[in-house]
Amino acid sequence: MSRSGAINPVPRPVPSDAALPSSSETEEIDFEVIELLFFAYRDFTSDPDAILDTSGFGRAHHRVVHFVNREPGLTVAALLETLKITKQSLARVLKQLIDSGYITQVAGPEDRRQRRLYPTERGRELALALARPQSRRIANAFQGMDENGRAVVKAFLSGMINPARTDASDKTG
Amino acid sequence: MSRSGAINPVPRPVPSDAALPSSSETEEIDFEVIELLFFAYRDFTSDPDAILDTSGFGRAHHRVVHFVNREPGLTVAALLETLKITKQSLARVLKQLIDSGYITQVAGPEDRRQRRLYPTERGRELALALARPQSRRIANAFQGMDENGRAVVKAFLSGMINPARTDASDKTG
DNA sequence: AAATTATGTCAACATAGCTGACATATTCGA
DNA sequence: TCGAATATGTCAGCTATGTTGACATAATTT
Numbered sequence: 001m002s003r004s005g006a007i008n009p010v011p012r013p014v015p016s017d018a019a020l021p022s023s024s025e026t027e028e029i030d031f032e033v034i035e036l037l038f039f040a041y042r043d044f045t046s047d048p049d050a051i052l053d054t055s056g057f058g059r060a061h062h063r064v065v066h067f068v069n070r071e072p073g074l075t076v077a078a079l080l081e082t083l084k085i086t087k088q089s090l091a092r093v094l095k096q097l098i099d100s101g102y103i104t105q106v107a108g109p110e111d112r113r114q115r116r117l118y119p120t121e122r123g124r125e126l127a128l129a130l131a132r133p134q135s136r137r138i139a140n141a142f143q144g145m146d147e148n149g150r151a152v153v154k155a156f157l158s159g160m161i162n163p164a165r166t167d168a169s170d171k172t173g
Numbered sequence: 174m175s176r177s178g179a180i181n182p183v184p185r186p187v188p189s190d191a192a193l194p195s196s197s198e199t200e201e202i203d204f205e206v207i208e209l210l211f212f213a214y215r216d217f218t219s220d221p222d223a224i225l226d227t228s229g230f231g232r233a234h235h236r237v238v239h240f241v242n243r244e245p246g247l248t249v250a251a252l253l254e255t256l257k258i259t260k261q262s263l264a265r266v267l268k269q270l271i272d273s274g275y276i277t278q279v280a281g282p283e284d285r286r287q288r289r290l291y292p293t294e295r296g297r298e299l300a301l302a303l304a305r306p307q308s309r310r311i312a313n314a315f316q317g318m319d320e321n322g323r324a325v326v327k328a329f330l331s332g333m334i335n336p337a338r339t340d341a342s343d344k345t346g
Numbered sequence: 347a348a349a350t351t352a353t354g355t356c357a358a359c360a361t362a363g364c365t366g367a368c369a370t371a372t373t374c375g376a
Numbered sequence: 377t378c379g380a381a382t383a384t385g386t387c388a389g390c391t392a393t394g395t396t397g398a399c400a401t402a403a404t405t406t
Contacts, residue, residue: 261355
């Protein structure tokens, strides 16, 4: 606080919080679950991040390797749709992954304009190495839950996801 | 993450964890839940993002306003611990929020070095506006679940979070 | 009085998004 | 068959949000 000076030096007992709007604000915001989601996801991603740090890749690479591994033969357009990013964003990380031998491209058998993406053996290993700690964390969080409880969790997560758009509008900027 | 610089990441297949001699490869990676978490969180954050877009703030501002609103009187150090970012990262967004009248600082009543953070009325409104759609989404995902089901979901999310560090080590760079 | 702590700030840099514009190959439709 | 549309690539530059390192100031602790 060097130069700016005057920072409310007065120890007043907290800005009057007293005047709650209180109108028909019976809205109960679920702050608890909002925060649980924030912290859960933050820690969930910290696992692979630690591994990626040692390999020179980032979270963006992780996502690409993951989905290509999960759905070999994916087209670039489909990957963009899944990640909901622009092709220019994808281009950088995809190029690095291809150049480093984690992913290969094959011209589409029917539509040769397409570049279908496949993981190499190395790509598969990386995807697995990154997924492993996340899967362990999930298994740990599932500890003590029966199959029904797990189904409830999955239903909740599914319910958090936007319904798939059938629209297929342009996103290729 | 990463100051690693060098494009073309080292092709080594990630620490000791990766090679797996395929011996007891009974590992079942829970790709399903991994992806559910990815999509759920992506869509979960897209709600406030849309609002923030119109106000010139970003996701980082959202987090700060959220936690200050949730815990008025928070110290800067506590906020850094919660967000797990560096003070230099926080500085930018916090300054903007203070300058725009969303957050105020008050010298700590006991330790006057502290800058305790409080939301202004406007800050409270913003926090609420951002939380509202997220809370709605959560309520929607909870649809049809009884109290027990909701408790299971919360237990799962809690189980995903790292145990709190008691350590309190330096992070202030 | 000296050391430590809480916070702020300057400077430089990395990652991963974005828009806009344009190029190439391929496919499709009139 | 030719022109439009499509799938992809790429250049250039911008923004948001993280990082380190170094140093400043005020207040507290030892």
